[in-house]
Amino acid sequence: MGTVTVENLKKSFGKVQAIAGISFETVAGEIFGIIGADGAGKSTLLQILVTLLTPSGGSGTILGYDIFKDYRKIRTLVGYMPERFSLYPDLTVEENLQFFTKLFNVRQSSEDLSLNTFARQLIPFKNRRAGKLSGGMKQKLALSCALVHNPQLLILDEPTRGVDPISRTEFWQKLISLRDSGKTIIVTTSYMDEANLCDRIAFCDQGRFLLTDSPQSIINKEKEPIYAIRGSNMFRLLQTVRQWERTKACYTFGDTLHLRIDKGYSTDELLHFLKNSGCPDVSIQAIKANIEDCFMQLVNNPEKAETTIN
């Protein structure tokens, strides 16, 4: 049995359906990433998993405990890091750690803490108020607090949002080492590079999972060619490319445009079209699809998603 097993989970707020039937299963010792735009229902799903919200329908177990009945037990077994920094800003780093350690009724010496968490990095700041920490440090402290009771399952809601790239890397290294020590981690993110670090990812859109698989096989399954376009006036270029009748999808990706075209047409025709439309200096290059391309493809063509799942 999986660490987390949910079946057809639903949650509505009034008329708004935030979760429209999600089923998935995680296995012990994996990082399960949930990728999706803001408002896709990721946070709601996580709040259900940590028993902060009661689902409107469906069923599920966390570490073998029922999410409806055994929420008290689940709370002692799961580590949760909400999207917003939610430790006490007016308590110091050390006080926050001690406070949450005590609330979970665990006896843990300070050595245990430093082995298990970022606490070693936090030692120089232990007398600083949590509210005065930098963004990266706050997240490290929050993760440390989520780990005080040595949970087997960690649920992290966008833990690296607004964190600098170096801290992000450190944070993910930590997650990977936690995974290697046997913990299961469910993490949401809107950074596609982080998606590649997950063992499996789920694309979430409008309260549904469009696709669940490992990042590598998602990319491998993508057969359609993607073209990267560069030019001098990118905005004009984007609008012009979208006017071409063979364009299926075109969107910005960093400093390039990514393009999908109808089958059986070549980019030479596009170059010709662009020249006639007043965009002369353009380079087009066929590339391999990445996770974001797959995500965009699925979100724009949900009917295709259904078939991929089944």
Add this chain to the structure above:
Amino acid sequence: MGNTLIYLLEKEIKQFVRDPFLPKLALFFPVMVILILPLVADLDFKNISICIVDNDNSTFSRRLIASVQNTSYFRVHDFPSNYKAALNDIEQNEADLILEIPADYEKSLTRQHPQKLSITANAVNAQKGNAGINYLMQIIQKTIKENGSQVSSMNSAYPEMITIRNFYNETLNFRFFMIPALMAMLIILLCGFLPALNIVKEKENGTIEQINVTPINKLTFTFAKLIPYWLMGLLVLTIAMLIAYWVYGLAPIGNIGIIYGIALLFILTMSSIGLIVSNYSSTMQQTAFVMFFFIITSILMSGLFTPIESMPGWAQTITNFIPPRYFIEVMRGVYLKGCTFPDVSIQFLKLGIFAIILMAWAALSYKKQL
């Protein structure tokens, strides 16, 4: 539960002490309220502006005018020549009261049916008008009585003056009446408002989310929120009582233990109300608004400023559900009348019931799950 409660309390107290504002407020508030409010919330009217129309111009009328001028209650605004001119002063809001002495009033005093003095009051402020009329009647009666030796056969014409003696607050010092009630107001404000803002602050900061995923139980959490205000309320009450003693020389006649006993129940009641409101609201604005409404209602209906006995019947029934009422009754009773415990046991019982019900409600309304 025991240990967790201690950790939570430790956290609450640390947070309170570290707040840049709250500890100062808890000290400044009682000092401010007890030092300043008793001086301004005074229903003894002084300096009532009066116009006297003297059509008599006799020895008696001059004596009467002199007695009016001699009290601190009245300030003679003018001596208009006729009633119409005096009425004009009232319309201009320059005078509160007109005393008209008819012509030949002194002479008529010796007759069987003397002429009548006329008093006209501006009753826009009804209390002030009434108070003015009462003071003036007393002065007039006194003057007539003093005049009595010179005027023959007057005893039959005037009934004996009513003698009034005020029990419990013999100097009718309004401050003594107000101070115990102001102490109640202090507790209502501090121990009602602050807990109300406390939980909602955790909601706004998001810290409640982290607390909710811990295995901590509702009752422990609620207790941890109530106990700090208990301590704070007792501290504030002590400060207020010390100031009342040092500055106004007002000490409770009854047992101080009764005051602390009822205060314990009352603080618990008020903090529970605060927590309930806090549990049901999601922003500080909502909480503050609801609490404000509640506090204004309870201050006005608890008998703090206006006696409950003079409210309409239905309103008196409502006051049974206003917890501050009982606290104020006990405070005034012990401070001014020296009530003993049996005298106020009903109030203890009722407030105790409120405390238990509201505390249970506070604990139940705290939802760890949304």
